[in-house]
Amino acid sequence: MNYGEVKRPGPASNADWSAYAAAYDLLSKHNPEYKALMQEFEDFLSGIETPGIIYDVGGGTGNYTEIAARLCPGSRICLVEPDTGMMQAARAKLAARKNVTYQNVGLESAEAPEKADLVISVHSLYAMPDPRQRLVDIRRMLRPGGLLFLVDLGRPMNVQDWRRYLFTTLKKEHGLIRTLEIFWQARQIAKQNQAIFKAQLNGTYWTHTPAEIASAVTAAGFEILDQRSVYRDYSDLLVCRAAP
Template sequence: MRGRSAVTCKLGGGIVARLWRTITGAKAQEQYDMVSQVQSKAISPFAAGVPAKSKTDLKADWNAYAASYDLLSLYNPAYQDLLLEFKNILPQVGQPEVIYDVGGGTGNYSQIVAKAFPKSAVYLIEPDDGMRHMAKEKLSGLDNVVYIDRPFQEFEAPGEDGPRKADFVICAHALYAMPDPHDRLAELRGLLRPGGMMFLLDLGRPMDVADWRAYLFAHLRKKVGLAKALHIFWQGRQIAKQNKAIFKAQQDNTYWTHSETEIASAVEQAGFEILSQKTAYRGYSDLLLCRAVPLRKD
């Protein structure tokens, strides 16, 4: 009771009650929307009676996502597993001179490579202002990171004598949200010198918000107790809201969904050799380590 009272003082008893019903499954989606409305004073764009929005409107709001995104790295063990997996593959990369982090978000992967390879030039490509601002704050102590503020499909690699080919490219949970992902894969290949490596992590299956909510709450309640778990869920409510938007965009094919076989085929057609492939992120994503094969234009 003491823990519940502490949360109630911060957030208000009615909101906590609604949040608790949300997590425990009593009219989960309806109650979650009610909590969001209390905080934002706005009606959820997916609530009953609201006109359907265009495909553009159904995309995730990455700027809104930015402030809460790093709660994933703090409290989501599945996300922490991804970062560990990434660190473990770095010995295979060698000593890259040029690294591109495409759709680099708040900079979690760029931070790892910038520290691991302090002599490398790391280009973090992120069009969203909120995400890029968070990355700059987080990586402020690193002087080998350059920030590119445009979508990948509008990016032209820097270099005095033509594009500066990369030794290593990172694309983590970004490709699925880009237009024409098969074309983007070809452009990722174009960034790399022959033999260069790519770490590709991509969300392939529909985002089940209720499944993630149950998984994370069970983990947090066991790790930090009920009161703090509720508080963390309240802090991270924007994550669930944007994950709902991702699911909607996946449903109407605005965002790419794929099987393990489909993404492997697309990657190979783009000019890569797959060195290893596995499902990751509790089965929702595909993780591939690839090598750029020589192309005629190389």
Template sequence: MTQQLSLTAPAAPVDWSDYAEAYDLLLDYNPAYRALLSRFETFLEGVDLDGAACLDAGAGTGNFASRLPLSRIERLALVDPNSGMMRRARAKLPSSVAEFHETGFETYRDEAGTFDLVICTNALFAMPDPPTRLAQMHELLRPEGRLFLVDLGRRVSVWDWSLYLGTHMILQAGPMEGLKVLRRSRPIRRQNGRIRQGQTEGTYWTHTLDELAQHVAAAGFEVTGRETVYRGYCDLVTGKNAP
């Protein structure tokens, strides 16, 4: 079931700067994360991005934004309140195309109907008042603009993820190097525990796939796709603005 939604900025139990220190280990040692990136690339094949303006709400370290065809788009706005995450995003994306807004999405302002694509991956659950944030995304999209939304809906099992990631780290890097990588990944385990704490306390939103799709539709989108992803923990919903 959905947690009671937070209507004000939550007192986040997660230290996102700590998470940022090890976050990109997921690129190398988390097949489920790489599968999400591949799913995003498949989605982009059906989107006309020539001269497009794109927004990444809760951009993190910029892994999804960096998959965009930067030579074809006209504008890329990344929004994230954490300086550690944004520092890593800046290292991946050229400032000639990308603009970096170090602020919460709830305080970000731009003209209505500005963007052709809004991306939001595993960030909505931690934002204040998620339905209002979805309405904000809808308002920022042009007619027929597209939405790619992935959100953490179920409570994180720290043990399950630690076993999964640890196994893949050792298999890919070998026993000795794998143990070194495991030590480097401690911030991920530590902050996953805090995410679960926030979910349990109701600070962070939890939902089913049906509930997320219903909220996307209520925000004004036509839901064009929906599926459970990321080992059953997350929901992927794609949407389209009305013509």
């Protein structure tokens, strides 16, 4: 498979993100790898100068916006998310956060009247139309020297592999009956992950090697400060600085 291939999404191939939204936050409660990514972001944010302006692009149900709002109460944060179901979940979760605003649009339509100090993009770039151009859009949102915290799903989402991993992990922690209950609650996640997998295989969603995403990020005008494979090697984490 050519991991660098990108095609424009077609409606029949896309995951149903609104359906995903209803169960999405089970990941933050029960998937150790997802919780590890959230901790990675919290550690990153705790180690940098407090950003004045933050954009969370493809922010989904707002988990990373919530971390930023909690750790940086003086920052101005904008969550950019095109899906209505995801946005509704985010607004409900973040209702008490007065430093958060919202744009219910895709990144290509997002407005950024003030340059950001930090852009967050977690597991969203791969599903956007023309992800390499979206990296250029992110660069334009940032001031020179601004930071990008990027995590992107690069390898095909093997649902059976994840099911085995999560079943084994959760059974050790919760026992068989509770694990089966969690799997039932998360059945929509499994369904949409299967749709993501199919869209990756047919080229609708972007798949890439670590070298390919590094090349795309560099071409968009970023300096890579740190890069690692995460999420059981399915994803790439990059911390980048916007070039002058």
